[in-house]
Amino acid sequence: MKLILQQEVKNLGKKGDVIEASEGYARNYLLPRKLAIPATAGNVNAAQQQKENEARKAKRILDEARLHAAQIAKLQVTVAVKTGEGGRLFGSVTSKDVADALKNQHGLDLDKRKIELKDAIKALGAYPVTIKLHPEVSAQIEVQVTAQ
Structure with missing residues (x-):
């Protein structure tokens, strides 16, 4: 089952990563604890957009730090x-x-x-x-x- 991680999970990946997990692990552990969401086309696009926004924000903070x-x-x-x-x-x-x-x-x-x-x-x-x-x-x- 393909999933998008909502938080960092040890031995699996970081927030925003698209991972492959077994059905049981996903259904019984990751999804109920809101650690991941199903990797539908809309969710993948939203995760990609969020990664781009975070990258832009990190670049802006770095530029401000250099100016400072x-x-x-x-x-x-x-x-x-x-x-x-x-x-x-x-x-x-x-x-x-x-x-x-x-x-x-x-x-x-x-x-x-x-x-x-x-x-x-x-x-x-x-x-x-x-x-x-x-x-x-x-x-x-x-x-x-x-x-x-």
Whole structure:
């Protein structure tokens, strides 16, 4: 029996895939749980249309992320922290500190989990920081750490 998956099913396929399943498995498991629908001509066309719409949406999101990355790459952020002797920081500069500085200085509201610090920043100076905007798009900014 030919079916179109409505959700990802382990060992069968992903959403929108047209699969071949046994009559009993389809009738007793997939169809009652709304995991699949029969692969009629109308349903196949609708699934194809939905895949195309999702592809267009994913492309639009990727283009927006690239544009946003180009704008962010031009930015420089200054973080003022308390220091001790020899320019050593009390604690370290975290991704939350960088996110707060971006929001205060440039009005960008980014999630701290998208900001990737290679190592903890524990001294004064300029450091490159990577911001992941999309799984395929990232931007590099410079964080200037200064004494308060």
